[in-house]
Amino acid sequence: MRAAAVRGLRVFALNVVVLAAAWVVWDFTARAAHSSFFPSPVSVAQAFREILAAGDVQGHQLWAHIGASLVRVFVGFAAAAVTGVALGMVLGLKRGVYDSTKSILEPMRFIPPIAWIPLAIVLLRGFSRYAFIIWIGAFFPILVGTMAGIQRVSPLLVEVSKAFGARRPFIVFKVVTPGALPEIVAGMRIGLGVGWMCIVAAEMIGGEELGLGRLMMNYADLLRVDMVIVGMITIGIIGYATNELLLLLEQRLFAWRRAVKV
Amino acid sequence: MNRRQFLQGASALGAAGLIASPSTSRAQGNKATVRMGDIVAADVVYIAPVLAMEKGFFAEEGLDVKRSVYANGPAVTQHMASGELDIGMAATFVLLTAKAQGVDLTLVMSLAKDNAPLAVRKDIKTFADLNGKRIGTPGLGTVHDINLNYIEKTHNVTVKHVYGKITDLLIYFEKGEIDGLVGWEPVVGEAVYRLGAVYLAKSMRPGSESQALAVSGKLIREQPDVVLRVVRAYLKGNRYFEQNFDDAVNIAAKRLQKPPDMIRLAYGQVTITKPYIERASTQEAIEIAIEQKKVRKEAVGDPAAFVNKAIDESFLKKAEATLK
Numbered sequence A: 001m002r003a004a005a006v007r008g009l010r011v012f013a014l015n016v017v018v019l020a021a022a023w024v025v026w027d028f029t030a031r032a033a034h035s036s037f038f039p040s041p042v043s044v045a046q047a048f049r050e051i052l053a054a055g056d057v058q059g060h061q062l063w064a065h066i067g068a069s070l071v072r073v074f075v076g077f078a079a080a081a082v083t084g085v086a087l088g089m090v091l092g093l094k095r096g097v098y099d100s101t102k103s104i105l106e107p108m109r110f111i112p113p114i115a116w117i118p119l120a121i122v123l124l125r126g127f128s129r130y131a132f133i134i135w136i137g138a139f140f141p142i143l144v145g146t147m148a149g150i151q152r153v154s155p156l157l158v159e160v161s162k163a164f165g166a167r168r169p170f171i172v173f174k175v176v177t178p179g180a181l182p183e184i185v186a187g188m189r190i191g192l193g194v195g196w197m198c199i200v201a202a203e204m205i206g207g208e209e210l211g212l213g214r215l216m217m218n219y220a221d222l223l224r225v226d227m228v229i230v231g232m233i234t235i236g237i238i239g240y241a242t243n244e245l246l247l248l249l250e251q252r253l254f255a256w257r258r259a260v261k262v
Numbered sequence B: 001m002n003r004r005q006f007l008q009g010a011s012a013l014g015a016a017g018l019i020a021s022p023s024t025s026r027a028q029g030n031k032a033t034v035r036m037g038d039i040v041a042a043d044v045v046y047i048a049p050v051l052a053m054e055k056g057f058f059a060e061e062g063l064d065v066k067r068s069v070y071a072n073g074p075a076v077t078q079h080m081a082s083g084e085l086d087i088g089m090a091a092t093f094v095l096l097t098a099k100a101q102g103v104d105l106t107l108v109m110s111l112a113k114d115n116a117p118l119a120v121r122k123d124i125k126t127f128a129d130l131n132g133k134r135i136g137t138p139g140l141g142t143v144h145d146i147n148l149n150y151i152e153k154t155h156n157v158t159v160k161h162v163y164g165k166i167t168d169l170l171i172y173f174e175k176g177e178i179d180g181l182v183g184w185e186p187v188v189g190e191a192v193y194r195l196g197a198v199y200l201a202k203s204m205r206p207g208s209e210s211q212a213l214a215v216s217g218k219l220i221r222e223q224p225d226v227v228l229r230v231v232r233a234y235l236k237g238n239r240y241f242e243q244n245f246d247d248a249v250n251i252a253a254k255r256l257q258k259p260p261d262m263i264r265l266a267y268g269q270v271t272i273t274k275p276y277i278e279r280a281s282t283q284e285a286i287e288i289a290i291e292q293k294k295v296r297k298e299a300v301g302d303p304a305a306f307v308n309k310a311i312d313e314s315f316l317k318k319a320e321a322t323l324k
Helices: A002-033 A041-054 A062-093 A095-109 A113-123 A126-152 A155-163 A168-204 A212-221 A225-253 B003-020 B047-054 B073-081 B092-100 B143-155 B166-174 B187-195 B217-222 B224-243 B245-256 B260-267 B279-291 B303-310 B314-322
Strands: B031-039 B063-070 B087-091 B105-114 B118-120 B134-137 B160-163 B180-182 B198-201 B209-216
Touching (some): A002 A041, A041 A225, A062 A126, A062 A212, A062 A225, A095 A126, A113 A168, A113 B166, A126 A168, A155 A168, A168 A212, A168 A225, A212 A225, A212 B073, A212 B160, B031 B073, B031 B224, B047 B063, B047 B224, B047 B245, B063 B073, B063 B224, B073 B092, B087 B092, B092 B105, B092 B143, B092 B209, B092 B279, B092 B303, B105 B224, B105 B314, B134 B143, B134 B166, B143 B279, B166 B180, B166 B187, B187 B260, B209 B217, B209 B224, B224 B245, B224 B314, B245 B260, B279 B303
Parallel strands (some): B031 B063, B031 B087, B134 B160
Antiparallel strands (some): B087 B209, B105 B209, B118 B180, B118 B198
16 A cells, blocks of 8 residues: 555656656747747746636637537547447457448548548538547547457357356356456547547537637637647646546456556 | 768758758749748639739749648738748738737738628628627638627627638538628628628728738848739739739639629629728727737737838839839
8 A cells, every 4th residue: 555655656756757847848949949939838828827817819718618628529429439339349249240341341440530521511510510520530449449359358258158058148248248348448548539639620610619629720810829739738638637537447447457567 | 982072062962952942932043933822712802813823924924833722811821930931812910910920921912902791691681680690700810700890899799700611601601500601702702692691791891901912021031023023923913803804703713613793793892903001991900909809919019000010012112113
């Protein structure tokens, strides 16, 4: 317990040192560049204060932008999780189905989410556009993670279950699914990261005033690079926080798995 | 080959590489390459350089123009800031905003006036009817958004600004997601021509400044003769438009793949042939931008002095004198 606390403190201290070093390097580079288009960390900190105190150019608070983006990301991610896991289970369990559909699935997997933007504009409306772009970004990592997880479940577990008279539904839901969960959750973490990366592209579509991507586009239009960086850092912090939440969930659910140490 | 010969050869190759580098316009003999920033679907408004390209006026001036097209004016100024463009076309207000933020550019001539029409659904008859409506604009930093701010201010209404790429705004309008749009021609004209919208306003006020040509400070300092040649080619395009309106309409229609009637309708909202920048409305746009916090007052100082300092019409005067 004590060793864990010491280790935790050391990790925290090292991260503080790394952050301080990054600040120094950034500040040094900004001074060397001496350009309003390469603001220093102090300028960005002032921009943070400005937007927290007075809102953006249109009077919207940063929290409103964060809330709008969070809702879009989570709706798109939730849809991707449900559809990705469901389809991944089917394709993982029925190899033949995957083999007969991969001529469509695999090429689609390689189409970048932002390539879908023109179609999203024409075929969808409002909120659904954003949710769709985030869904398409998060869906494939979750699908592939689920399929890989299913295929990696030990055949021995399945054989033993059968030997004890287990029926197919039991094997699927009580043996295979728990066995595949670690890879499914890993796929979700990757999918969530891709979903956050898509938010800027999705909100560049326009159509709404709120959103971190829209905030960044608006300030890019005004050549306020300091505010653009405020948006970037905010996205980074929230993405990091949501990833840590998923990691915590993963550690709690799968404590029975030993981490590999080299 | 000994070491000295090798070093001499390497130096010569390096020098040749620098001379051939595309990082900046180079005048080789009489020919000069100029990197131009343009905006999507703006061929009606930027008809002068279109005609300069189509009718060979750039070639006559010994200019090889490399054209890059961007989504809106702020995107053009972003690329001028990075040094990728020698000349850029955008709203006068946008160019001045960029200058206030430290982009090294100078405005050398006007390309269009008015050109900020507001088109709305048929049931919106007055400015008062705009209250609470959703109006599409091509970006927070555009003069069209400023014009919408001006309409809100002078008519005491509040509208919801919906941002998007200008061509996407047509789709939003068609699908009923917005009640109107403000932007440049001929896109707004297409909403009127094809989608049943009606013009509610032509611009802030008649004759107000809209679009200008900006040149990088580097090009002005290092190759002022190239700048003069660029302005001469633009002026030739302007004069051709004035004297051959029908041909200009057909050229714009062909480039934009739109019917000539729609282009003619668009030209009802735009004034092309006055190349001197209208300063009063330009100053007013900057003042509104300061009010709206789109531009910091510290960066501009006195708006009138800032506008005057940002404009250099000496090339235009010389071009007019040499083209008489």
